[in-house]
Amino acid sequence: MKVVYAGSFDPITYGHLDIIYRAQKMFGEVVLAVLHNRNKQGLFTLNERIELLEEVLSDKPGIYIDSFEGLLVDYMTENNYNIIVRGLRSSIDFEFELNLAMANREYDQEVETIFLPSSPKYSFISSSLAREVASFHRDTSIFVPEAVQIALEKKF
Ligand code: COA
Numbered sequence: 001m002k003v004v005y006a007g008s009f010d011p012i013t014y015g016h017l018d019i020i021y022r023a024q025k026m027f028g029e030v031v032l033a034v035l036h037n038r039n040k041q042g043l044f045t046l047n048e049r050i051e052l053l054e055e056v057l058s059d060k061p062g063i064y065i066d067s068f069e070g071l072l073v074d075y076m077t078e079n080n081y082n083i084i085v086r087g088l089r090s091s092i093d094f095e096f097e098l099n100l101a102m103a104n105r106e107y108d109q110e111v112e113t114i115f116l117p118s119s120p121k122y123s124f125i126s127s128s129l130a131r132e133v134a135s136f137h138r139d140t141s142i143f144v145p146e147a148v149q150i151a152l153e154k155k156f
Contacts, residue, residue, distance in 0.1 A: 019087035
């Protein structure tokens with residue numbers, strides 16, 4: 001079964017990878033839907049974020065990379081996808097994600113959201129922390145794999 005894991009991935013972290021690998025193990029196929037938000041300038045461009053995903057996940061079967069603009073629920077409907085996977089690091093994530101899941105379902109009753117609790121060792125990780133640490137030229141290896149570390153070093 002194909003499930004969708006959407007996000008900005010600015011950049012991809014070990015926290016995202018934890019969810020991606022576990023979702024692939026459970027469902028067989030995972031589509032990584034990279035959000036193209038024209039109103040929000042990220043650190044990495046859409047192409048750079050996709051290239052990093054490709055680099056980090058190149059040899060992994062059952063994982064596909066795509067991008068979308070607009071509402072996630074519309075992307076799901078248009079592509080006939082039914083399951084969104086989201087990772088939960090804490091109750092703060094839960095509050096936010098529950099609203100998102102409920103709103104998405106209002107727009108398409110066929111779209112369900114599955115929550116995976118983050119592995120405890122990755123639950124402190126976020127893309128913004130990785131970006132901040134990199135901006136001070138410090139080691140980001142606790143947050144991101146090597147290809148992303150190198151990309152972050154180049155950015156700063
Ligand atoms: N481990 C580590 N970090 C995680 C994580 C995990 N399991 N899950 C989320 N994060 C972090 C990311 O690192 C990122 O950190 P940051 O904010 O510090 O940079 C943050 O959580 C969120 O990033 P990401 O997972 O890339 O998702 P997002 O919040 O940018 O995007 C979408 C989530 C794409 C699902 C949502 O914004 C969306 O659907 N957007 C489209 C518009 C839409 O449909 N809106 C809803 C209307 S009803």
